[in-house]
Amino acid sequence: MSTVATLRVPASTFVLDDALARHPSIEARLLRSVQVDSASTTPSVWVRGNDATLVEPALRSDPSVSAHSKVVSSKQGGVYRIGFEALSDPILRLFADTRLTVVDSYAQGSEWVFRVLAEKRDSLRALTETWEQNGLTHTVERISDCTEAADPSRFGLTEAQHRTLVTAFREGYYEVPRDSDITGVANMLGISHQATSQRLRRGHERLVQNALVQRLTPEFPF
Structure with missing residues (x-):
């Protein structure tokens, strides 16, 4: 049976750690599922903050960002196409494993939160075991079967x-x-x-x- 889980990881193990740490009001969200087969990703990311003028400088100075361009503007920031530096293999597995789908993701402060759809619980268990073996700090906040999540x-x-x-x-x-x-x-x-x-x-x-x-x-x- 398919399973939905909420996973939390430190921003330092993923992307935008510097931007989020320097500017606590900045929030980031991947706009759609990102399934990749390489360590280089260029997703669309919604980024906003209390002061929109801080967003682009924060992206420019963040070591995890190799390039960025604004796609849509808003009063507090906008949607950016962001090129990220290579991700670590354990984190990349979350996006590369065809048995897992990242259906939502959000970051603020010191962490990223992912909502993940797994075809089977074994797929999710294999992911978290890989993270544990590689010393990647994470929290599995909630796991529910899709029969529960569907209502x-x-x-x-x-x-x-x-x-x-x-x-x-x-x-x-x-x-x-x-x-x-x-x-x-x-x-x-x-x-x-x-x-x-x-x-x-x-x-x-x-x-x-x-x-x-x-x-x-x-x-x-x-």
Whole structure:
């Protein structure tokens, strides 16, 4: 079964480490999947910062950038075609392995975050094992099967959590003042007060985590 994973790596192991470190407000995003078969890549990258005048100087001075040209302008930066210096083999594998697809990527501060689609979990495991063997620091933040990822309305909720949250909403649990309390929601569901409370708490936690905390990238500025 296909798997979606969120991976985090230090910017120092990929690209734009200097630009991101010198200017914390600068954000970068690869605009599409980059599948390559060599260590030289020239992707389109959306780069922006609080001060747009800092973006191009930051790109010019970054050691990982061999060339760059602006394709689209925006108030805070724009889309650039960027030529990067050779990537290390372990990182390159993420983009060269045909069993893996980088569906989203975003960087700010000291790290890059990748959302990766793997045909099988074994493909993802092989990648992370290669990174570990080469001493590449990384974090696997979340792994989910595509059956879960394909339903974004659930935000990673279990069926029971989804049903409980929806019932609570429909019964007026979130109204001010409330039209129902946990006991009322529990009675509607036919479960205990404690079980309802736990489902609500864990459901709220997953909603915040998956809808807010793990939101990978901001909206495009153009």
